Amino acid sequence: MLSTDTTGMSVQERILFLLDERKPGFSLPQEFYTDPDILTFDFEAVYMRSWxxxxxxxxxxxxxxxxxxxxxxxxxxxxxxxxxxxxxxxxxxxxxxxxxxxxxxxxxxxxxxxxxxxxxxxxxxxxxxxxxxxxxxxxxxxxxxxxxxxxxxxxxxxMAENPPEFQSFHDALAPLLAPHRLQEAKVAADLTLIEKGNWKLVMENGRECYHCAARHPELSVTFPIDARAHFEADGEDHTTRFERRMQAAGIPVGPVDDGWWQAVRFPLTPGHVSMTIDGKPCVSKPMVEAEGGDVGSLRWASEPHSFAHALGDFTFMFSALPIGPEETLVVAKWLVHKDAEEGIDYTREGLIELWNATNLQDRDLVENNQRGVNSTGYLPGPYCERSEALALRFTDWYCRTISDYLQPEPRQRLQIVGG
Ligand code: FES
Ligand SMILES: [Fe+2]
Known part of the structure; x- marks a missing residue:
């Protein structure tokens, strides 16, 4: 709810006003999740100017x-x-x-x-x-x-004439991703999903696992919802032991990050090798040869719209594209080694089962989130520091990006290549 009447303001003035209203560490004012003019603005200020x-x-x-x-x-x-x-x-x-x-x-x-x-x-x-x-x-x-x-x-x-700097993202991600041999892969499954929610609600949902224990029973088997909880029998931290094993195998782990991107390889929960229903690999021909493909998950993400997990046996990618103020297209892809044969080395069902279930659960959560955010009673609420740091990182990045766009050096305004 706005404390000031914004009637008569231009969209840009309203957005600057709303940015001023935003409390640090809190979810966004309602209009950012509902207003058609702000969605049009997001196209121009965010999607058209991002990688x-x-x-x-x-x-x-x-x-x-x-x-x-x-x-x-x-x-x-x-x-x-x-x-x-x-x-x-x-x-x-x-x-x-x-x-x-x-x-x-x-x-x-x-x-x-x-x-x-x-x-x-x-x-x-x-x-x-x-x-x-x-x-x-x-x-x-x-x-x-x-x-x-x-x-x-x-x-x-x-699409912008002057895109954000890319080389540092390239140089940081390339060695992490190299062992997964994506040039020797094939897209084994490609699904789209429409979520009746603003793209920012979709992305906030995808950037936190506060909801995972309660709402993603399948994902929670292998995904370390709270890595701090895991210690080996001898008291050593599970993550430290994993990192030492990766180092010995020559597999980089990161983490690496900068304003709009981040990547890190992390261990799955103890005793699990892949992000599948039972934690066992679902493709018998691995993408990563080292360590028999037992290399945890390389998660990389870039703002405004994607994340991916590269496992030893497959790679999963998620991206979100706005359609309307309360509608978002989710594109999901699964890649396996190009020589892996369906029906012999993997089944399509086994490959997509976990992430497809997770995406459908998240769709329900996002749509429910949108219904509540639409309420006249909605007030922005505080992110959980321990479990929602990346969701906050996303909304902070969004606010910074649009603020820079609205108060730029003149040359930073959108220009299309060749235009
Ligand atoms: S619009 Fe393409 S040839 Fe006329
Ligand atoms: Fe989720």
Whole structure:
């Protein structure tokens, strides 16, 4: 509830006012979770200016392989050129704007607009525009590029002309992720889910495990909800022993982090090797060869929208994309070694069982959270320091990011590549 009438303020003024209202360590004022204008603002100030986890290199394995995906009403495409380089573009025709390639994966050297047949090559250059005048300069109408970067098999994109610094994230995550051989993986399952909740409620939920013991019985078997509780029989801390074992095996553990990203390898609960229903590996052909794949979980996360767990036998990725003020698309992917055969080395059901159950439980929690937040009686509440530090880190990052956007140096304002 606002103590001041904000009627008549612009959206920007209202947001600055709400940021001022926010108590440190508390959840956000209601409008941040409900207001359609703030969602539109989030698109521009947060999603358009951040590095987003687009997918994995193995989804675009060969020259001409592409993946098209709409993010926030903006169709995008990433395609591998004949030179092996991944390039990204706004998937909108430079003639009159039609979406060129439908969403999904495929392979083509040419990107042909279905409307009037303008044709682009895999570097985005316009190659054919029938019936245009002889002096029409095709070189002025190439596809508008977006930034694409990879880290050890993952693919990140950014739509802003001046994206946040990426190299330190790359350099920190690459050695942690390398043992998981994501370039030699395949996507074994790919599920989407719509949650009737604001994207920030989805992300806050994904950034804390305060609710795990009560609401995720399957996840709680292997996920160390409270690592401080685990000691070995000889009194040694379970985590210390794990880290020593990883060091001896040459497997880095981190932690590494900076403002919008973080990564750490942590041990699962004692006696468990993978994040599955029973803690046993669910894929017999491991992604990590060292230690027989018993390497805990490498969790990496980036703001505003993703986290992932790389286990010895599979990798799970989660990302959240806003659709409306109270609606979010969750994309979940599971990767296994490319030579693992379904029905022999793993079953799809066994692979997705734990995280799919967890996602469905979280959907219910988020939707219930949204209903309560919509109440006229909602007041922001305090995060639990011990169990919700990462949820608070997320909301603090969000507030800092939008505050910087609203009170920037002039050059920090959104500019699209080539625009
Ligand atoms: S809109 Fe693409 S060719 Fe006309
Ligand atoms: Fe959860």
């Amino acid at each position: 987003l986890l687009f997918g994995f290199e193995v989804e675009m394995p060969e020259p001409g392989s592409y993946r098209a995906m709409t993010i926030l009403r903006t169709p995008l495409i990433v395609i591998r050129g004949q030179d092996g380089v991944l390039r990204g573009f706004f998937n909108s025709c430079r003639h009159r704007g039609a979406q060129i390639m439908p969403d999904g994966c495929g392979k083509s050297r040419r990107l042909l607009c279905p409307y009037h047949q303008w044709m682009y090559d895999d570097t985005g250059a316009l190659r054919a525009a029938g019936k245009m005048p002889a002096d029409f300069d095709r070189s002025q109408y190439g596809l508008r590029p977006i930034h694409v970067r990879t880290i050890a098999g993952t693919v990140y994109i950014c």
